Amino acid sequence: MVSGPVVRARPANGFSMNEMVEVGPEKLVGEVIGLDSELATIQVFEDTTGLRPGTPVRGQGLPLFVELGPGLVGEIFDGIQRPLKELRQQWGDFIHRGNIGTALDRERLWPFTPLVETGSQVTPGQKLGRIPESRGVDHFLLVPPGIRGTLRRIAASGEYTIEEVVAEVETEDGGLLPLQLYHRWPVRKLRPAGRRLLPAEPLITGQRVIDTFFPLAKGGTAAIPGGFGTGKTITQHQLSKWADADIIVYIGCGERGNEMTGVLVDFPRLLDPKSGHPLIERTILIANTSDMPVAAREASIYTGITIAEYYRDMGYDVALMADSTSRWAEALREISGRLEEMPAEEGFPAYLASRLAAFYERGGQVTTLGGERGSVTLIGAVSPPGGDFSEPVTMHTKRFVQCFWALDKELASARYFPAINYLQSYSAYGQRVAGWWGERVGGEWNSLRMEAMEVLQEDARLQNIVKLLGEEALPDDQRRIIESARLIKEDFLQQSAFDPVDTYAGPDKQYLLLGVIMHFIRRLRDIVEARIPLYQAMDLEVVAELHRAKFTWKGDDPQPFSELRTRIDQAMDAILRRQAEPDHTAIIGEEKL
Amino acid sequence: MSKTVDRHQDLRLAGPELEYRGIDSISGPLVVIRGVRDVGFAERVEVTGPDGAVRQGRVLSVSEEAAIIEVFQGTSGLSQPGSRVRFTGRPFEFMVSAAEVLGRIFGGLGQPLDGGPAPFRGEPRNINGYPINPVARAYPRDFIQTGISAIDGMNTLVRGQKLPIFSGSGLPHNRLAAQIVRQARLPGEQEGFAIVFGAMGVRHDEAEEFRRSFEESGVLKNVVMFLNLADDSTVERLITPRIALTVAEYLAFEEGMHVLVILTDMTNYCEALREVATSKGEVPSRKGYPGYLYSDLASIYERAGRLTGRPGSVTQIPILTMPDDDITHPIPDLTGYITEGQIVLERTLAQKDVYPPINVLPSLSRLMSDGIGEKRTREDHRNLSSQLYAAYARARQVQRLAAIVGAEELSPTDKRYLTFARAFEQRFLAQEEDEDRTIADTLDLGWELVMLLPPQELTRVREEEVEKYGRSHGKTADTGNKEQPAAP
Numbered sequence A: 001m002v003s004g005p006v007v008r009a010r011p012a013n014g015f016s017m018n019e020m021v022e023v024g025p026e027k028l029v030g031e032v033i034g035l036d037s038e039l040a041t042i043q044v045f046e047d048t049t050g051l052r053p054g055t056p057v058r059g060q061g062l063p064l065f066v067e068l069g070p071g072l073v074g075e076i077f078d079g080i081q082r083p084l085k086e087l088r089q090q091w092g093d094f095i096h097r098g099n100i101g102t103a104l105d106r107e108r109l110w111p112f113t114p115l116v117e118t119g120s121q122v123t124p125g126q127k128l129g130r131i132p133e134s135r136g137v138d139h140f141l142l143v144p145p146g147i148r149g150t151l152r153r154i155a156a157s158g159e160y161t162i163e164e165v166v167a168e169v170e171t172e173d174g175g176l177l178p179l180q181l182y183h184r185w186p187v188r189k190l191r192p193a194g195r196r197l198l199p200a201e202p203l204i205t206g207q208r209v210i211d212t213f214f215p216l217a218k219g220g221t222a223a224i225p226g227g228f229g230t231g232k233t234i235t236q237h238q239l240s241k242w243a244d245a246d247i248i249v250y251i252g253c254g255e256r257g258n259e260m261t262g263v264l265v266d267f268p269r270l271l272d273p274k275s276g277h278p279l280i281e282r283t284i285l286i287a288n289t290s291d292m293p294v295a296a297r298e299a300s301i302y303t304g305i306t307i308a309e310y311y312r313d314m315g316y317d318v319a320l321m322a323d324s325t326s327r328w329a330e331a332l333r334e335i336s337g338r339l340e341e342m343p344a345e346e347g348f349p350a351y352l353a354s355r356l357a358a359f360y361e362r363g364g365q366v367t368t369l370g371g372e373r374g375s376v377t378l379i380g381a382v383s384p385p386g387g388d389f390s391e392p393v394t395m396h397t398k399r400f401v402q403c404f405w406a407l408d409k410e411l412a413s414a415r416y417f418p419a420i421n422y423l424q425s426y427s428a429y430g431q432r433v434a435g436w437w438g439e440r441v442g443g444e445w446n447s448l449r450m451e452a453m454e455v456l457q458e459d460a461r462l463q464n465i466v467k468l469l470g471e472e473a474l475p476d477d478q479r480r481i482i483e484s485a486r487l488i489k490e491d492f493l494q495q496s497a498f499d500p501v502d503t504y505a506g507p508d509k510q511y512l513l514l515g516v517i518m519h520f521i522r523r524l525r526d527i528v529e530a531r532i533p534l535y536q537a538m539d540l541e542v543v544a545e546l547h548r549a550k551f552t553w554k555g556d557d558p559q560p561f562s563e564l565r566t567r568i569d570q571a572m573d574a575i576l577r578r579q580a581e582p583d584h585t586a587i588i589g590e591e592k593l
Numbered sequence B: 001m002s003k004t005v006d007r008h009q010d011l012r013l014a015g016p017e018l019e020y021r022g023i024d025s026i027s028g029p030l031v032v033i034r035g036v037r038d039v040g041f042a043e044r045v046e047v048t049g050p051d052g053a054v055r056q057g058r059v060l061s062v063s064e065e066a067a068i069i070e071v072f073q074g075t076s077g078l079s080q081p082g083s084r085v086r087f088t089g090r091p092f093e094f095m096v097s098a099a100e101v102l103g104r105i106f107g108g109l110g111q112p113l114d115g116g117p118a119p120f121r122g123e124p125r126n127i128n129g130y131p132i133n134p135v136a137r138a139y140p141r142d143f144i145q146t147g148i149s150a151i152d153g154m155n156t157l158v159r160g161q162k163l164p165i166f167s168g169s170g171l172p173h174n175r176l177a178a179q180i181v182r183q184a185r186l187p188g189e190q191e192g193f194a195i196v197f198g199a200m201g202v203r204h205d206e207a208e209e210f211r212r213s214f215e216e217s218g219v220l221k222n223v224v225m226f227l228n229l230a231d232d233s234t235v236e237r238l239i240t241p242r243i244a245l246t247v248a249e250y251l252a253f254e255e256g257m258h259v260l261v262i263l264t265d266m267t268n269y270c271e272a273l274r275e276v277a278t279s280k281g282e283v284p285s286r287k288g289y290p291g292y293l294y295s296d297l298a299s300i301y302e303r304a305g306r307l308t309g310r311p312g313s314v315t316q317i318p319i320l321t322m323p324d325d326d327i328t329h330p331i332p333d334l335t336g337y338i339t340e341g342q343i344v345l346e347r348t349l350a351q352k353d354v355y356p357p358i359n360v361l362p363s364l365s366r367l368m369s370d371g372i373g374e375k376r377t378r379e380d381h382r383n384l385s386s387q388l389y390a391a392y393a394r395a396r397q398v399q400r401l402a403a404i405v406g407a408e409e410l411s412p413t414d415k416r417y418l419t420f421a422r423a424f425e426q427r428f429l430a431q432e433e434d435e436d437r438t439i440a441d442t443l444d445l446g447w448e449l450v451m452l453l454p455p456q457e458l459t460r461v462r463e464e465e466v467e468k469y470g471r472s473h474g475k476t477a478d479t480g481n482k483e484q485p486a487a488p
């Protein structure tokens, strides 16, 4: 039976669950997702037009897998790891269907340097050889999980294809295990690691609202929910560009083709602030655009996370973006519907929550089998229907993530970006990464952000009154809060992804900028306490300088910030001094009216 | 995609041609026929009733026992014993060559309505198209001037973008679309657009109005129309946009033309999809629409863009009417999640007699930031647009507040915002149906408006920009905090 992406077939000689299959003469790739006494249910990852009953289905004898080895970095694959550049060579500008061979290039020669001598005892996860994969990334040949024994042979330094055997390990049971530069791994099986660690080091993203207010940790999990056009993709692109991870895995899961193209165009030109090399040289792209087959959308998430775990096992910090996990959940729903399973909430299958949990569980900071530290940070976009966060995917995701960056339609429509609503968002890592900030950046980090947050919360309360009565109705000490919050919002939280300077703010810049803004805010209190009209301070030239600061200074030099601080003090002191000369104040006051 | 490869692919989809007599059951737009052999999923079928009329259809699912077929022209007139079903062994295809389609009018299934012959040259093309390899796409960047300030200034359209109009019943979306078609061009380029027009369930007079507007502006010879009208079969609507886009892709990527595709009304399309899903007894998701509405719409909207190394482009302007003006309804909601922004029309603006009644706040062009700026439009474009957004968002809050406390109670600054709001709606948004503003006109007007605000409110523009563009237009810049009379 053929109905959309789901095919039912009578297996000739028995399939196993999750086995990869080839359907029909074109060898369409599929996976067994259900078995009963008579029929195997198969999801086909490609267009099924023209498939007819009686078409042969061949089992491949192994579960849906990815190829892991050098040649992943800088590449773009589809949801089942077909290399899209290679596909274009063969098929032209449009994607057709059928099996076209392998994910990794079989011909390419890779420089290999052995790291262990013949005869050594080797253990799971140990690094056997180094393969420079890009300028920024060294790839390592690892002893596979569960394997220990004696290294019987290792290739000399030289160039090898991924299929050549470069090492042989005599295992404890006496077998000889040949190792190539690549291997296959089933996507639905998590790669084992050692101990799980508690993430305590921030993943610096260069985005102020995130790093300072709702920080993410290396090995942490985060969700970005938001209606259409609120900034999920731009945020994820920003994180892919600027996050201080070693490897970025970006999964375009059921989203726009042009967004993937945008990454392909931008990333070779932009430089990683950490390594100085083009960003593309640490990035792996997985694209199942919204017009590609829906079953491959479901697979794309697993393809991506398996690759992420693989680099983690080499001791890297990997950050994975999934845009959007809602499309993945909807793919689950569609397949489930075709299987006529009993739907739970909103037509989603009952196992939605456990699938989401299992996905986020694959993130984390660990000691690798080889004894190093590695991490996979997971950042999932969520696209709730109608922008309503009470729907199943958002609700369940919220249970499994530690950071929640809620995007706000109102803010987005006023072009207030990032449109992260600071009242609804949270991060469980704030206190845990405070140590890092305190040591590396500045001792006041935690108190500054708390103080700023208090202003914002008080402002939110006052805004309810303002909505009804207008700002005029408030006394000056309350308007001070409103003005202070405005400064924090406009001069710190708002950050343009498109401004060449503002797009990235390193930890030092964030700290210095918030420091000088909070300094001004504290001095504002003096003004109001001295009963000086607020506008006298707000009209000062230093306020304009505060507005400009984020666009001007990169934060590598603290001097302009401390100079501005001095100018703020001078200007404020001048106002306070003039207060002592009542005549003068009266004139300024009149002018205002 | 070279032609040979495409052809090869289509052949692979092919199966034998088969004909069966009799139908086993009929339900709504679906017929079931049992005991079929060698029928392929999604292949095209022809169902002939006892009346001799041939109806087009498509295989929705097939097993060894039976095939379920959706019939595009409806099942009325079919009977179980007296009908014949021919399986063509091929997917739904449309024959296309530029010479045979430009200037023509076809029905919703591609049948000629203008008395001309059916196209017979060129290649038969699978109307579902194929996904564009993201590696092959060229990122769209070329600014299209529509001459409409709310679009050019604040929601800029670029060549290869998909930018829908979210409207409501009775709002002037058709007039707006027609104006865009008349005025759209690249500044400095002579060559205009070829227009592919796909109508799904629109009234006769609406379709006729479009045709007349194309005729009057002299573009008719560059227009292809596919008309599924309000009294045509609903299921046929599932095919119409796909044929339209097949033609658009051909004109753009084989013939090198810049193509503007207007699809209206996508709401009717979605309702047809729901009807078929319901007949099949599928588990519905929100508001009865099938769970795959997103993927289905994406298979239409993603067929836009540019390809590297090929001269043409497909720009899509789908139109949809939001049921109850509700932007969270699944149709606009899922559309917004797929398209590269949206132009939102608002009833309250229309009631204030503002044409075009575009509410810029929920509107968005995601490709704007790459299509504007120095060398493309003007260096101040981005910041000015951002300032206009911030100001109008605040102005709307002030309008709400004024409705509660009364305008007299507002602070001087808030009063200036009220003035700004009025000027923005009446002068920036509102324009004549034949008024074609250059981008420079639009930006200058924008400056004139933001200069109505007190200088310290201009936090999104740079001092140098205010100096260079603002001062020359704003009459109020150097008067500090003093109250200004309302703009004319």
Ligand SMILES: Nc1ncnc2c1ncn2[C@@H]1O[C@H](COP(=O)(O)OP(=O)(O)OP(=O)(O)O)[C@@H](O)[C@H]1O
Binding pocket: A226, A227, A228, A229, A230, A231, A232, A233, A234, A235, A255, A383, A417, A418, A419, A495, A496, A497, A498, B336, B337, B338, B364, B365, B366, B367, B369
């Ligand atoms: N940090 C930012 N700086 C400047 N502009 C931004 C920023 N974030 C978002 N935007 C603006 O908002 C628009 C929409 O953002 P984005 O495409 O990320 O939305 P989205 O949430 O991914 O929407 P969808 O769910 O439809 O994919 C962008 O095109 C851009 O104009």
Ligand SMILES: [Mg+2]
Binding pocket: A232, A233, A234, A255, A323
């Ligand atoms: Mg997005």
